[in-house]
Amino acid sequence: MCSRPEPPEPLRRVAVVGGTHGNEMSGVCLARYWLRAPGELQRPSFSAVPVLANPAATAACRRYVDCDLNRAFTSAFLTARAHPDDPYEVTRARELNQLLGPKASGQAFDFVLDLHNTTASMGTCLVAESSHDVFAMHLCHHLQLQSPELPCRVFLYQLPGEESYSVHSVAKSGLGLELGPQPQGVLRADLLARMRALVAAALDFIQLFNQGTAFPAFEMEAYRKVSSVDFPRTETGDLAGTVHPQLQDRDFEPLRPGAPIFQMFGGKDVLYEGESTVYPVFINEAAYYEKGIAFFQTEKLTFSVPALPGLAPAPSPAP
C-alpha cells in the first residue's frame, strides 16, 4: 500500500467492500443491502461505493471458489498475462484492481474499507498492514474513541519483507474490519449492527478530514503478527488435538511460557514453549485449519502516531 500523497487532499474515492470472503455474512449482507440502498454511504463531501468483492463465492456461501481472494492482490497475480485457466479469484483480483486501483498508482481509490468476520473471539478488530499508514492509524484511533467501553484492537498483519496482498492494499489507504465470533454462513444481528456503526463512524471521520479538521498526535497500542502456530496433527495430517479450553476465546490475552495451548485427543496437554509472553489472535478461526494455523502469535507494542494536519481550505470557486 502506498502512503497517501503529500500535500494531503480530500478523499473523494472511497469504497466499502463486503464479501471478499463469501461466507463472512456481515459484510456480504451489508454490501448487498447498500447496493440496493446506497444512501447510507453518502456524506456531504463524498459517497462511498459499495462493492461485493467475490460474487461467485458469495453465491456458494464459501470463503472462495478457487483460492483466497484476500491473498491475491500481489504484483505477480496482478501483472501476469491473463489466461483462461486462471483461478476465479485471480481474475476477480485483476477486475477489482481495475475498479479500485491500479495498485500503487495515483489513480487508485483514496480509501478502501474491507469487511470481515472470524469465528475467533476477536470482538472488534481493526486490521492494518503496518503502523506506517498514518491516515489509517488516525481512523483506528477515531473508531476506538467512538465506543470506549468496547475493546477495539488494532492488528498489524504484515510481516517484515512481505508483499501486501489484501484487497484494501490496492487503494492509497485502507483498513479491514474483523468482527467475531460469528460462524461462517451465519449473520448475527449484534455483529451486523456493530459493523454498520463502525462503517458509519469511518465515513464520518473521512468527512471530518475532508472538511479540514486536524487530528493531534497520539500513542497507539497495537498487536503485531510475529508467527503462526499449527494444530497438532497425525502423520497423515489429520488433527491430533484441539485448542486447549484455557486458550479458546482468549484472543489478545497474554500467553505465558508453560501455559497449555492444545489438548490432544489422547488426553495430554501441549504447553506453550516460547521464551516470552505473546498475544494469540485468530484463535481457532475456521478458515485457517487448511492454512495450518491454529492461531497467530503477536507482540503488543505501543508507538507514536504523528498529527494529521488539517487540509488547506479549498480555493473559492471563480465567480
Place this chain on the structure above:
Amino acid sequence: MCSRPEPPEPLRRVAVVGGTHGNEMSGVCLARYWLRAPGELQRPSFSAVPVLANPAATAACRRYVDCDLNRAFTSAFLTARAHPDDPYEVTRARELNQLLGPKASGQAFDFVLDLHNTTASMGTCLVAESSHDVFAMHLCHHLQLQSPELPCRVFLYQLPGEESYSVHSVAKSGLGLELGPQPQGVLRADLLARMRALVAAALDFIQLFNQGTAFPAFEMEAYRKVSSVDFPRTETGDLAGTVHPQLQDRDFEPLRPGAPIFQMFGGKDVLYEGESTVYPVFINEAAYYEKGIAFFQTEKLTFSVPALPGLAPAPSPAP
C-alpha cells in the same frame, strides 16, 4: 425406523457415526480418532463400530458434496437402480445402508448413534424421530440423568406422515447428538469433551441393558417439530433481515405472540404472529439458510415412556 423386535435381545451391533456432515467437527474428529484407537468404544458385551459417514465432504470440510446425506436414507434413494450420475451422497447412503442396514430389516444394526454440531445455541440436544422408540427414549433419559446440572433436551423431528430419512433410521434404533453452538469447520474442546462423555454414557447404558438391567417407566419432556420459518427475503431471494437479537441464542425458550423474531436491514422489526406460544430450535443454523429455515417452531410436550424390561438371562452354554 423400525422398533426393536420383541422379545428383546441384547444389542451386539452398534455404530457411532461421525462426519455425516463433513464440517461438523466434533463427530468428524472423534470418528477419525476412534478409527485409529477403537478401544474407547469397547464394552464387555459389545464393541461399537466407528464410522466416518461422508469421507468426501469431510475431506472438503463441507456439509456435503452433492446433497445432504442425512436426508438421503429414503426408500426412493435406497431402492432405486444405481446410476453413474447419482449424487455422491446417494451412492454413499446405499453403501451405509449395506453396512448398517438394510433399513427395516432383521439384519440391520441394533443401534446407531449419529454425531452432529449446530451453529445454534442448542447446548446438548438429543435428536429422535419420534417418541415411539422406547429404547431410544430410555437412552435419552439415562443421558439426562448423567449430568442433571446441564440442560439436555430431546427434539422429535419427524413430521406426521413423513418418511424417515436420517442415517440412524437404517438401524433398529438410533439417536442423533446435536451439540452447539460450534461454527462449521471449528473444533471446540468443550463440545468435544461433552460429546465424548455422552457417547461413553450411551455405550454404558447399552452395556447395562445387555447385562439384564431393567429400567422403570418415566415421564419424558420433549420438543416436537411443528413447522419451519424462513428469513425475510428480497424479491430475488437475498436476505432482507436477520434473526432478531431478542430471539438469537434463545433456543428452547418460549416465543410468545407479538415477540420480535427478525430485524429488517431497513430497521423494522418483524413480530411473531402465531396464536400460541412455540419453542424455537435451530435458531440461525448456518446450514439451513439454503433450506429456507431461520428456525423450527416446536411444541413442548410431556408423555409417558413405559418400562424397559430386563433381558432374560442368557442360557448357560452347554458343558
